Amino acid sequence: MKNNKIKMDSENIAGYLFIAPWLIGFILLTIIPIVSSFYFSFTDFNLLNDPNWIGLDNYKRMFFEDSKFWHSLKTTFVFVGASIPLRLIFALFIAMVLNRKHRFIGFYRTAYYLPSIIGGSVAVAVMWKQLFGLEGAINAMLSTLGIDGMSWLGNPKTAIWTLVLLMIWQFGSPMLIFLAGLKNIPESYYEAAVIDGATSIQKFRYITIPLLSPVILFNLVMQTINGFMSFNQSYIITEGGPLDSTLVYALYLYRRAFEFYDMGFSSGMAWFMLLIIAGLTALIFKTSKHWVYYEAKGDL
Amino acid sequence: MKKLLSMLLIVVMLVAVLSGCSKEETTDEKSHTNQEQTNDSSDENDVTNLRIAWWGSQSRHDKTIEVIKMYEEMNPNVKIEPEFIGWNGYWEKLATQAAGGNLPDIVQMDMGYISDYVEKELLADISQYTNDGTIDINYVDESSLLAATFNEKLYGMSLGTASLSLMIDPAMFKEAGVDVIESGYTWDDLEKAATELHDKLGIYGTEEIGTTNLFPYYLRTHGQSMFNKGATDFAYDDQLFIDWMSMKLRLQDTGVMPTQDVSKEYSGEENSLFAHSKAPIGFFWSAKLIPITEVSGKEIELIILPGPNSKDGMFLKQSMFFSVSEGSKNKEEAAKFIDYFTNNVEANKILMGDRGVPVSSEIRNALKDELTPESRKVFEYTDSVVENSSPADEFPVGIHEVNKLLMDIEEQILFKQITAQEGATIFREEGKAILDRIRN
Numbered sequence: 001m002k003n004n005k006i007k008m009d010s011e012n013i014a015g016y017l018f019i020a021p022w023l024i025g026f027i028l029l030t031i032i033p034i035v036s037s038f039y040f041s042f043t044d045f046n047l048l049n050d051p052n053w054i055g056l057d058n059y060k061r062m063f064f065e066d067s068k069f070w071h072s073l074k075t076t077f078v079f080v081g082a083s084i085p086l087r088l089i090f091a092l093f094i095a096m097v098l099n100r101k102h103r104f105i106g107f108y109r110t111a112y113y114l115p116s117i118i119g120g121s122v123a124v125a126v127m128w129k130q131l132f133g134l135e136g137a138i139n140a141m142l143s144t145l146g147i148d149g150m151s152w153l154g155n156p157k158t159a160i161w162t163l164v165l166l167m168i169w170q171f172g173s174p175m176l177i178f179l180a181g182l183k184n185i186p187e188s189y190y191e192a193a194v195i196d197g198a199t200s201i202q203k204f205r206y207i208t209i210p211l212l213s214p215v216i217l218f219n220l221v222m223q224t225i226n227g228f229m230s231f232n233q234s235y236i237i238t239e240g241g242p243l244d245s246t247l248v249y250a251l252y253l254y255r256r257a258f259e260f261y262d263m264g265f266s267s268g269m270a271w272f273m274l275l276i277i278a279g280l281t282a283l284i285f286k287t288s289k290h291w292v293y294y295e296a297k298g299d300l
Numbered sequence: 301m302k303k304l305l306s307m308l309l310i311v312v313m314l315v316a317v318l319s320g321c322s323k324e325e326t327t328d329e330k331s332h333t334n335q336e337q338t339n340d341s342s343d344e345n346d347v348t349n350l351r352i353a354w355w356g357s358q359s360r361h362d363k364t365i366e367v368i369k370m371y372e373e374m375n376p377n378v379k380i381e382p383e384f385i386g387w388n389g390y391w392e393k394l395a396t397q398a399a400g401g402n403l404p405d406i407v408q409m410d411m412g413y414i415s416d417y418v419e420k421e422l423l424a425d426i427s428q429y430t431n432d433g434t435i436d437i438n439y440v441d442e443s444s445l446l447a448a449t450f451n452e453k454l455y456g457m458s459l460g461t462a463s464l465s466l467m468i469d470p471a472m473f474k475e476a477g478v479d480v481i482e483s484g485y486t487w488d489d490l491e492k493a494a495t496e497l498h499d500k501l502g503i504y505g506t507e508e509i510g511t512t513n514l515f516p517y518y519l520r521t522h523g524q525s526m527f528n529k530g531a532t533d534f535a536y537d538d539q540l541f542i543d544w545m546s547m548k549l550r551l552q553d554t555g556v557m558p559t560q561d562v563s564k565e566y567s568g569e570e571n572s573l574f575a576h577s578k579a580p581i582g583f584f585w586s587a588k589l590i591p592i593t594e595v596s597g598k599e600i601e602l603i604i605l606p607g608p609n610s611k612d613g614m615f616l617k618q619s620m621f622f623s624v625s626e627g628s629k630n631k632e633e634a635a636k637f638i639d640y641f642t643n644n645v646e647a648n649k650i651l652m653g654d655r656g657v658p659v660s661s662e663i664r665n666a667l668k669d670e671l672t673p674e675s676r677k678v679f680e681y682t683d684s685v686v687e688n689s690s691p692a693d694e695f696p697v698g699i700h701e702v703n704k705l706l707m708d709i710e711e712q713i714l715f716k717q718i719t720a721q722e723g724a725t726i727f728r729e730e731g732k733a734i735l736d737r738i739r740n
Binding site for chain 1: 314422559708
């Protein structure tokens with residue numbers, strides 16, 4: 001008995017040493033900042049002077065005295081609510097199209113994935129800004145069709161939709177995952193369904209969706225979390241405007257922190273966002289019992 | 301053998317981990333208690349590194365870098381690393397650097413922000429360098445030193461004076477057959493001229509009229525001001541706010557002034573509608589004449605802002621400063637560079653008053669004959685403003701948060717989400733809340 005224990009220990013030590021670099025980075029760069037930010041949310045830390053404890057004042061101001069906070073929250077919900085389902089639908093559609101045997105299918109897959117690789121970058125955001133600008137490509141194209149262009153980015157009604165469009169365009173990651181999921185569905189199911197006289201829609205509804213549902217769940221959760229954290233697009237393309245129509249939560253958080261030195265407040269905002277995302281994710285998981293079908297577990 | 305190999309690997313990993321750790325030098329810039337051993341940090345044989353940050357347009361970057369190179373040639377023991385970007389984002393970048401204890405040795409400062417930075421103890425008191433002659437202030441205007449003096453300590457050297465101005469393109473006026481605006485005109489005259497220009501030329505009559513700079517001017521011409529002394533509250537009548545916003549609404553609705561979305565796309569002097577001949581009238585700080593002329597190649601006139609009572613409204617502003625950061629380890633070298641920038645004739649021949657009319661009378665005299673036509677216009681305009689102005693209002697701590705609020709509310713008014721009346725009330729309420737929070 002004792003001999004076994006000692007052997008285990010030396011293996012453990014080696015293991016820990018191997019992951020030591022990552023572990024140290026994780027503690028220093030992730031755990032410690034997270035805990036500090038929780039502490040700061042109860043102080044009046046303004047980035048430059050020592051923080052003073054002010055209890056729940058930041059949270060009070062956040063919930064009761066800051067209309068922009070609620071506005072940015074609402075904007076983010078609308079943004080996520082519009083772009084994530086659309087992105088997933090589009091991703092699934094493209095994945096299904098690409099799930100064929102075709103000579104150049106490999107090329108197409110790469111081409112469709114490309115926007116996502118360059119996706120989150122600043123360069124793409126700047127390009128998008130040019131595209132939809134007053135003298136940008138979109139307006140130029142419209143004018144050749146005889147339609148007057150408009151200021152897509154400057155109109156509070158349309159600005160947010162240019163950003164949603166950008167989100168949808170970057171469907172590459174969920175698409176690849178859907179593709180992998182689709183490939184896991186045995187052809188034999190479809191063949192059996194065809195023999196029974198199923199239409200395409202029935203095949204989709206009764207075979208594809210249920211068997212893909214774990215993948216849908218995964219994509220939904222991951223994309224939702226990412227969606228709530230989106231910052232780049234809004235910061236670079238529209239700067240939160242016009243009229244704060246594109247002021248997403250992360251952007252407002254950043255502004256309060258770095259433009260107004262309101263670090264304690266922003267830390268509070270960050271923790272609140274954590275709660276929201278955790279809550280939503282828990283909700284998604286809870287409802288998943290009703291629509292996700294795990295083959296291994298048996299019938300729906 | 302296997303055991304030896306795995307031991308070797310463990311040792312290698314340990315070394316990798318530990319060497320990664322030792323890179324963390326705590327740059328102790330955060331310690332405000334600076335009983336420093338600093339000033340001897342530049343040994344004669346070592347190269348001193350200075351970092352300097354400023355904002356501006358491309359032409360300013362080019363000129364400043366040229367001056368830096370000249371200084372480095374004369375002082376081979378000094379290496380200067382420039383960091384420059386445009387106005388947008390400059391202050392966030394500085395704030396982040398300040399938080400990391402990583403401010404550049406020399407930072408360009410603005411009246412609206414310097415009091416914040418002084419209050420947060422981020423800037424060094426450079427009076428010892430002006431007192432011991434490292435920075436020669438014999439020819440420097442007293443008023444420029446006062447503007448950067450807080451609690452009897454000097455926190456920055458002014459890089460020039462500037463004032464608000466109306467810029468017009470007389471060629472476009474001629475094309476439209478509209479009489480050129482002359483000083484002594486009023487806001488009504490301006491509206492009329494702009495409307496005519498818009499009608500005759502089919503383009504905007506005037507650029508966006510920047511509220512954050514011009515509304516306080518407007519208040520001053522009515523004998524009021526934005527804030528009270530000490531900036532604990534506002535000190536103007538709501539009616540003036542409503543009048544101002546109504547004027548902007550009028551101009552916007554008749555197409556004489558661009559709507560918010562358009563003006564956002566053309567922000568910055570080099571990108572502006574005015575510089576690209578899409579508007580014959582624009583409001584800018586006087587020194588901007590230089591980059592605008594460079595970009596557009598046009599003949600531009602500088603005129604004092606509209607009246608009535610323009611004399612009460614106009615003011616001379618120290619356009620910007622160079623300050624030394626409190627955490628700098630090379631304050632003396634930094635001070636020497638600032639002295640060069642302020643007093644060296646060759647350097648200023650390159651800068652040509654790009655940041656404003658130089659604050660040293662010696663420099664102004666030396667440049668007199670070498671001025672480019674644009675710089676001459678700026679200098680002459682500034683001289684005329686000196687005669688026709690009153691002392692500037694103070695720029696209180698937190699003014700940029702209030703200004704952001706003002707721009708937000710103006711946006712809502714111009715997009716017709718709220719009326720000017722409602723805007724006046726909301727601005728007063730929320731602005732006061734900001735002032736209260738900052739004073740505490």
